[in-house]
Amino acid sequence: MDLEKINVLIVDDSKTMLRIIKNTLIRIGVKNIDSAENGEEAFKLFKDKDYDIVLTDWNMPVMNGYQLVLAIRKINQNIPIVMITTEGGKAEVIKALKAGVNNYIVKPFTPQILKEKLQAIIF
Numbered sequence: 001m002d003l004e005k006i007n008v009l010i011v012d013d014s015k016t017m018l019r020i021i022k023n024t025l026i027r028i029g030v031k032n033i034d035s036a037e038n039g040e041e042a043f044k045l046f047k048d049k050d051y052d053i054v055l056t057d058w059n060m061p062v063m064n065g066y067q068l069v070l071a072i073r074k075i076n077q078n079i080p081i082v083m084i085t086t087e088g089g090k091a092e093v094i095k096a097l098k099a100g101v102n103n104y105i106v107k108p109f110t111p112q113i114l115k116e117k118l119q120a121i122i123f
Contacts, residue, residue, distance in 0.1 A: 003029035006052040011042040013060040021046030058085035073100040080121040
């Protein structure tokens with residue numbers, strides 16, 4: 001799949017983190033990027049548009065990333081979801097994977113790590 005043609009949804013309550021992830025995606029060739037600041041906002045976007053991948057934080061107000069993953073998996077079992085979070089404990093990773101996350105990135109991360117995780121899922 002061509003990175004220029006994929007639709008990506010980024011979800012994070014930190015405007016700084018949203019900007020960092022978006023800029024990283026742009027640098028690796030992604031052009032179609034939407035963002036949301038919580039899971040509820042993201043889920044509304046998700047239901048209205050076809051995304052190729054979702055990148056979500058765990059800790060957010062209104063609806064957290066874990067709840068978002070569960071909601072997405074009820075209507076779409078196939079879309080790749082990557083959890084990007086400071087929650088790096090083994091229990092959290094296992095919980096996220098059981099909920100249906102395809103990959104897990106612990107903050108802080110490098111652009112190279114994000115690119116490698118995306119390529120592992122998309123290709």
